[in-house]
Amino acid sequence: MHKHFNGLKTTLLLGGMFAVLLAIGGLISAGTRSATWIWIFALIGVASTAYGYWNSDKIAIRSMQARPVTEAEQPAMYRIVRELSQRAGQPMPRLYVSPTMSPNAFATGRNPQNAAVCCTEGILVLLNERELKGVLGHELMHVYNRDILTSSVAAAVAGVITSVAQFLMFFGGGRDENGRPAGNPLATIAVALLAPLAASMIQMAVSRTREYDADQDGAALTGDPAALASALYKIENGVSQAPLPHDTRLENTAHMMIQNPFRKIGKLFSTHPPTQQRIERLRGQAEQMRVPWN
16 A cells, blocks of 8 residues: 555646646647647657657666676576565566666566666675665566556656647747737747646656655565665765766666666756655655564
C-alpha cells in the first residue's frame, strides 16, 4: 500500500499535462477554426513515445556507454539481482556496467521480460553489498511498476506541448475572416512561453513521485529500508564530487537513475526528490515494518 498516494499523484499530474495540451489546442483551434495541427502534433508525439518506449533499454545503455557483464565479472550483482527477481517472481534482467566513476544505477526496459539493469563502476566501488542490494531493489521496482511507460507518456506529452507552443510563437492564434489576428496576442504569447515551462515542471514532478514509489517498493522487496537510505546518502555525496557532464543523451537518461547525476539544481526543476525526504520516508517505512534502522 502506498501511504503517500504516489500513484494518485502521478495520475493527477499526467492529467494536468493533458489539460495544458487541450488548453493550447483549444486556443489554436479557435484561431484557425481547424484542429488539424493538433492532430499532427499528437501523432508525432505518439510516434516518438512508441519509439522511445520500445527502445528505452538500448537508448539508455548506449548513452552511458555501458557493456554487458558476466557473472564471473560481477558475482555480487548477479547474486543480488537473481535473488530479488526470484523473490518478486520475475525473470532475470540483463546486467550492464557503465565505465564512469560517478556513482549511479538505473533499470530500464518496456517490461520485465526485456529489462536491463546498469550500475556504474563508481557505485560498485562506493557501496557495500547490503547497500547495493537496496539500490538494485529500487531499480527493479521501476521496471515492475511499469515506470518506463509512465515516463515515456509524460515525455511525449511534454514534447507535444513544447512543439505546439513553438507553433503558436511563429504563427500566433490564427486570423479571423478580415485577416486580423484572432484572439488576444498577449495571451497567445503568454501561453506559448509558459506552457512548455509548466509541462517540464509537471514532467519532473511525475518523475519524483515514481522515485518515491520505487523507494518504498524496493525497500519492501529487500526488507531493508535502512540499506537503501544509507546508499542514497553515499550516492548523493559521491555525485557531488564526481557529477556526470551535461550532455543531451545523458540528460535524457537522468530521470531513470537513482540519483540526479548532475550538480544540484532547484527542487522544481529536479527529476529526483530531495535525498533527506527520501531517507525520512524510508525511516518511517522501517518503523512500520518493525525492522532495525542501522
